[in-house]
Amino acid sequence: MTRIVHLNGDWLPEAEAKVSVFDRGFLMGDGVYEVTSVLGGKLIDFEGHCRRLDRSLKELGMPNPHTDDEWLALHHEIVRLNDIGDGSIYLQVTRGNGGDRDFMYPNPPVPQTVVMFTQSKPGLAQNPQATTGLKVISLPEMRWHRRDIKTVQLLYPSMCKMAAKAAGADDAWFVEDGAVTEGTSNNAWIVKDGKIITRQLSNDLLHGITRASVIRFAKEAQMEIIERPFTIEEAQAADEAFITSAGVFVMPVVEIDGKKLGDGKPGRVATRLRELYLDESLKAAM
CATH class of the missing domain: 3.20.10.10 (D-amino Acid Aminotransferase, subunit A, domain 2)
Structure with missing residues (x-):
């Protein structure tokens, strides 16, 4: 089964998902992430991860690209598309592609890069x-x-x-x-x-x-x-x-x-x- 990832609003096979070499997450580490565990197809501590994501973005002066309800829908969809029972969902938000390498933030701001992917880990809760x-x-x-x-x-x-x-x-x-x-x-x-x-x-x-x-x-x-x-x-x-x-x-x-x-x-x-x-x-x- 080909893993399906989310990239900037699109659902793509992982081999087709591409991010610019000028993305500030790649060049500057200018981004934040969250990892939510999945057990039995359900999200663990999801609301807490949403709150921390929002806080991290604010501390870096970045807007949150989605509401909690939108994030929830995206998480449920990526679980469905990849048939995840036990595993995790990684999401990353960067300041985006500024068009060239520059220490200064893009001004005016550019579209953020939003990435999500799953990792299947059967028996996650039964870790020996x-x-x-x-x-x-x-x-x-x-x-x-x-x-x-x-x-x-x-x-x-x-x-x-x-x-x-x-x-x-x-x-x-x-x-x-x-x-x-x-x-x-x-x-x-x-x-x-x-x-x-x-x-x-x-x-x-x-x-x-x-x-x-x-x-x-x-x-x-x-x-x-x-x-x-x-x-x-x-x-x-x-x-x-x-x-x-x-x-x-x-x-x-x-x-x-x-x-x-x-x-x-x-x-x-x-x-x-x-x-x-x-x-x-x-x-x-x-």
Whole structure:
């Protein structure tokens, strides 16, 4: 089956979808993106992704090319066209083709570039790593200081994922001024004495949509959430650790910089939060 993608209002076979070499997303990283998971053909946390997309665009001085209802219709159509049961939908909005390479924004503004494509991932919610856990390493935080904007500038996170793989680990956590900011593509959490700890929101980390839902579900389940920074040493001494993201939902971490947490197996709290997230998110899926 040929994958059908959305490009600037058209539905095209992926081989026919072309973007100009002068697009500012390509030349300047001048764009934002979102990834929405699909389970059973339904969209997970869709409204949260719409809100963050709108915020990211506003922070970069770009209009939102679609209303929420229009985005929803596009998401449903791309799921239908590609017969996606479990997987994800990637969308990207750039400032468009300015006609030539220039650091200045096009003036007057030009049409934005809007791209959407799907990735089929059968059994997404049954990821076997949820039963074994992840190993992470720590690396210095070297990204720009507006990590709250979900831009397409992903070179350093990509480099760090490769560094983690070379070190025999699954992912990396960034450290700045002695404290963990987040993972390469996820929010970082630890659990100590029953307390669930994650860094508070700021420009230093992405405002995770899965993160927000996990906090809400945890509080509804009478779990204690503390939002504050923590160090790698504190994480290594924790009872549990885990990450959250749209791609892996809630995923236990069992080793940090070569040190096993607890018995080296996924902990009770992370396992329960994963169950809660999947159960509650599926109920509200669109």
